[in-house]
Amino acid sequence: MVTVTRDGALEWMRRFASELSEHREQLVRLDTAIGDGDHGTNLDRGMRKALEKLDGGEQADPGTVLKTVAMALVSSVGGAAGPLYGTFFLQMGSALGSDSEVDLPRFAAAWRKGLEGVQMRGKAEAGDKTMVDALIPGVGALEAASDLEGGLRAAEQAAEEGMKATTPLVARKGRASYLGERSKDHQDPGATSTYYLFKSAAESLAG
Amino acid sequence: MVTVTRDGALEWMRRFASELSEHREQLVRLDTAIGDGDHGTNLDRGMRKALEKLDGGEQADPGTVLKTVAMALVSSVGGAAGPLYGTFFLQMGSALGSDSEVDLPRFAAAWRKGLEGVQMRGKAEAGDKTMVDALIPGVGALEAASDLEGGLRAAEQAAEEGMKATTPLVARKGRASYLGERSKDHQDPGATSTYYLFKSAAESLAG
Amino acid sequence: MKKLINAPDAVVQDALHGVEAAHGDRVRVSYDPAYVVRRDAPVQGKVGLISGGGSGHEPMHGGYVGVGMLDAACPGEVFTSPTPDQMIEATKAVNGGAGVVHVVKNYTGDVMNFEMAADLGKGEGIEVETVLTNDDVAVEDSLYTAGRRGVGVTVLVEKICGGAAEDGRSLNEVAELGRRVNAAGRSMGMALTPCITPGSGEPSFELAEDEVEIGIGIHGEPGRFREKIGPASQIAERLMTPILDDLPFSSGDRVLAFVNGMGGTPLIELYVLYNEVAKIAQQRGLSIERNLIGNFITSLEMQGCSITLLRLDDEMVRYWDAPVNTPGLRW
Amino acid sequence: MKKLINAPDAVVQDALHGVEAAHGDRVRVSYDPAYVVRRDAPVQGKVGLISGGGSGHEPMHGGYVGVGMLDAACPGEVFTSPTPDQMIEATKAVNGGAGVVHVVKNYTGDVMNFEMAADLGKGEGIEVETVLTNDDVAVEDSLYTAGRRGVGVTVLVEKICGGAAEDGRSLNEVAELGRRVNAAGRSMGMALTPCITPGSGEPSFELAEDEVEIGIGIHGEPGRFREKIGPASQIAERLMTPILDDLPFSSGDRVLAFVNGMGGTPLIELYVLYNEVAKIAQQRGLSIERNLIGNFITSLEMQGCSITLLRLDDEMVRYWDAPVNTPGLRW
Numbered sequence A, B: 001m002v003t004v005t006r007d008g009a010l011e012w013m014r015r016f017a018s019e020l021s022e023h024r025e026q027l028v029r030l031d032t033a034i035g036d037g038d039h040g041t042n043l044d045r046g047m048r049k050a051l052e053k054l055d056g057g058e059q060a061d062p063g064t065v066l067k068t069v070a071m072a073l074v075s076s077v078g079g080a081a082g083p084l085y086g087t088f089f090l091q092m093g094s095a096l097g098s099d100s101e102v103d104l105p106r107f108a109a110a111w112r113k114g115l116e117g118v119q120m121r122g123k124a125e126a127g128d129k130t131m132v133d134a135l136i137p138g139v140g141a142l143e144a145a146s147d148l149e150g151g152l153r154a155a156e157q158a159a160e161e162g163m164k165a166t167t168p169l170v171a172r173k174g175r176a177s178y179l180g181e182r183s184k185d186h187q188d189p190g191a192t193s194t195y196y197l198f199k200s201a202a203e204s205l206a207g
Numbered sequence C, D: 001m002k003k004l005i006n007a008p009d010a011v012v013q014d015a016l017h018g019v020e021a022a023h024g025d026r027v028r029v030s031y032d033p034a035y036v037v038r039r040d041a042p043v044q045g046k047v048g049l050i051s052g053g054g055s056g057h058e059p060m061h062g063g064y065v066g067v068g069m070l071d072a073a074c075p076g077e078v079f080t081s082p083t084p085d086q087m088i089e090a091t092k093a094v095n096g097g098a099g100v101v102h103v104v105k106n107y108t109g110d111v112m113n114f115e116m117a118a119d120l121g122k123g124e125g126i127e128v129e130t131v132l133t134n135d136d137v138a139v140e141d142s143l144y145t146a147g148r149r150g151v152g153v154t155v156l157v158e159k160i161c162g163g164a165a166e167d168g169r170s171l172n173e174v175a176e177l178g179r180r181v182n183a184a185g186r187s188m189g190m191a192l193t194p195c196i197t198p199g200s201g202e203p204s205f206e207l208a209e210d211e212v213e214i215g216i217g218i219h220g221e222p223g224r225f226r227e228k229i230g231p232a233s234q235i236a237e238r239l240m241t242p243i244l245d246d247l248p249f250s251s252g253d254r255v256l257a258f259v260n261g262m263g264g265t266p267l268i269e270l271y272v273l274y275n276e277v278a279k280i281a282q283q284r285g286l287s288i289e290r291n292l293i294g295n296f297i298t299s300l301e302m303q304g305c306s307i308t309l310l311r312l313d314d315e316m317v318r319y320w321d322a323p324v325n326t327p328g329l330r331w
């Protein structure tokens, strides 16, 4: 596969939903340690709603798929993750316009727009111990790649490293920041769900 | 000792207070099982107050000692035990009049008056699984005795048997009665504290 | 045992100091003997209304002292009925010449202590009437036992009699109304967890991680039976069926539905339960005309709830709706 | 996990049905999107006041909908901020032409969701002002973090702004007053036990049998530090000192003292604590002119408490005292 199609985007979202459902408890546990324990439940509920929305209509192109997911997340997730993932998919989907096939450079640029949306919304910088710490390296790897498949695999790996690198950090954004130094030695739940976003992209689009 | 004097009565009350203080947890435990767990705390508090009252004044005779204890219990114990023990000591003390020395027949008759007061106040019959089940045999033994020392020892033993015999009973009075059949297989807390009343009498008056 | 207290035997006194500090504009506190009394007591010509009972059921009773409800409340030690001297002093403090009603929950200890107080109160020339509450259907009603416990309906009796007393009704009228409310009310409770009294430091009973106790009392007394926890709908059914069958309530009855928290149950759960109660009431053809939802007669930090249904008549509704201004109930 | 619920993901909806069944005379409930709104909304010419936040803090916010307080409340899932569509619909439902104030607790999720809603609300020609509450001194205030959490003062903002809105004050006046209340209020909380959200089924943290957590948030977020439990006097000191030093409060200040239960703490303990708070206030020369004691902003069944002090001015007192008729607060 050298481009992302509508069906590819749908498959990506299905995989993302099942990753979240499968790792729901893990995300709850991570969020219980440094937050309020709802990250897994909320994203799982949101992506179920998103799949319902996707199943309930026809999406013409990858951009519409992502914007549909965005709206479902915004109106069903709540918390920090709702607006952040909602904004991410909205910006990314908008960047894709109504293209029916998306090649690597355009796909990477859309991820970049999504990342910018997250940072605009949440004001987090690299190192603040948030989902941004998985997004930045993941998007960077995609931009640096020369083919979609390799780019997706590199991005997954980079996001995983970014996720793991959140562990020693002191949180400066979100609920974990209330803990100050005590937020150290815990992996960030949002960075973890973002890793699953890259993982599911690689598994569904790098076939 | 062949009579009960003012000092004997005082010693009895001190012993009773220290028995209750020593067995406070046991009484709490017994009352937790079939009641609300306050029997030990309440009687312990009450007898401390009673000793304070006794120490704070001069009592001319055994009857006054018991009536002083009665008033202290009534106004500090609360619950079922307050009025019951209060009535017991009030009736018993009144029966003793202002005699300064009390012999066995008069002493036994006073216990009987106390028992009658308890039954008047609480309407419990033998076998209802209450303090009455220790009082009845104890008072009976005292009445049947021919000397004070032997009578007190016999009464202690009879009360202990009465106390133990409450275990298989179904409670028909007091808080334990709410349990119905489930009150079986537990020794009654009030019968237990009444056993200590006889025990302390034997230890202080049968010297 | 972890509690926000200074010492187990100082809890009641310390809390009374807190009540005085917080509500000194509405109530006065006497410490020895202990009672909480309306600031403006005695109200001349008004029937005085007092209640009392063990502490640990807050806001009952101290939180219900104020205009439109109690004139005074006598707090005992935690879960221990108060003593006659408290009741006598409180009775005197609220006697405005029209007599005094004692609202007494049917527990051996409460009944005997109030009895002693009432005997003595009469001796001082104050006319006293007693209203005994005994609404707990979890307990078998029998002449040969201590009878049913007084639970949730006590709050309703205190509110409704308080309204009637404020309205200038006579001693006998207020007492009769209270007895009518008690006779028309039924309750049952359940627990998810036990509570720990400061005095004992130990849980009142043990429950497995998936068990509930149905028919519990408000002193941690064990209930009718235990079972595996079910959904709120099942719990509502377990409590409503004995209540409905006992009076019995019948189709067309107008009722007040009171969903009470035992102290440690979040309000959101009480609303979940209320929804189930409302459904069952509707199925049975009852019309819920008034309701009360929250922690009003509690058992320290126990998790659980009780349901009280009261069959209403016009007079009860009128005095239920009458203004009340107490720390615990106000409108 | 033992709870009076039907299913973890039905809690909020079921409770909303309970609210509608219980308080249908005062509020209407919308289920999709979920919000509770005054029955008579929109009140023409009155500034609309709405709030929202995760569920599990009852009576906040749904219990504060009614005359003299909120026009609408948007409940999220348990401990999860609600979504923009709820806020948008609620905003429309309460817009009487004078604009709408959003009371938002400073949590990343709440702020972002309300931001999205406010953007969209403006798009529909409704003027929206936001009052952000961030009174929790347990959290360090820094530009480089998410800042302080909004806790107890939120209840006070809602009551006082509600009074002002009812009094016909303008959008800017109501919002400015709300900001002033927030600026003059400080809070801190502590926990004896964790709570369990229905969604996770696990305790939010673990505490030893003799430990307390000082500086806890209302979502079971861990606090500043842990220590062995001490007497209520020590706990009051632990919470009061950071509060008093932060504003700072000074001798002669008139304050409202709010002792709040986290949901699972018996009222008697809150009064014990209030007594200690009053003592400390007196030592510091503060005059407690108003108080509030009870479970008003909770954390499910968590045992613990929070203290909020608000430095009062005449306008705050006036609107605090103004009539309010909601299920959770009424006078």
Ligand SMILES: Nc1ncnc2c1ncn2[C@@H]1O[C@H](COP(=O)(O)OP(=O)(O)O)[C@@H](O)[C@H]1O
Residues within 6 Å of the ligand: A031, A035, A036, A037, A038, A039, A042, A078, A079, A080, A081, A082, A084, A118, A121, A122, A123, A124, A129, A130, A131, A132, A173, A174, A175, A188, A189, A190, A191, D079, D080, D081, D108, D109, D110
């Ligand atoms: N300002 C922010 N910018 C980016 N990501 C953030 C920000 N605040 C929080 N997050 C992410 O959100 C995650 C928590 O999400 P979630 O638990 O759903 O929200 P909440 O904290 O409202 O419960 C955090 O682990 C973090 O990765």
Ligand SMILES: Nc1ncnc2c1ncn2[C@@H]1O[C@H](COP(=O)(O)OP(=O)(O)O)[C@@H](O)[C@H]1O
Residues within 6 Å of the ligand: B031, B035, B036, B037, B038, B039, B042, B078, B079, B080, B081, B082, B084, B118, B121, B122, B123, B124, B129, B130, B131, B132, B173, B174, B175, B188, B189, B190, B191, C079, C080, C081, C108, C109, C110
């Ligand atoms: N009606 C009664 N007559 C005699 N004794 C009684 C009666 N009711 C209760 N008791 C005794 O009182 C004991 C309980 O006392 P206590 O725990 O102090 O009172 P409460 O039940 O009010 O907490 C019971 O174990 C029983 O022996």
Ligand SMILES: [Mg+2]
Residues within 6 Å of the ligand: A031, A035, A036, A037, A038, A039, A079, A175
């Ligand atoms: Mg979270």
Ligand SMILES: [Mg+2]
Residues within 6 Å of the ligand: B031, B035, B036, B037, B038, B039, B079, B175
């Ligand atoms: Mg007892």
Ligand SMILES: [Mg+2]
Residues within 6 Å of the ligand: B036, B038, B079, B080, C079, C080, C081, C109
């Ligand atoms: Mg008792």
Ligand SMILES: [Mg+2]
Residues within 6 Å of the ligand: A036, A038, A079, A080, D079, D080, D081, D109
């Ligand atoms: Mg959350």
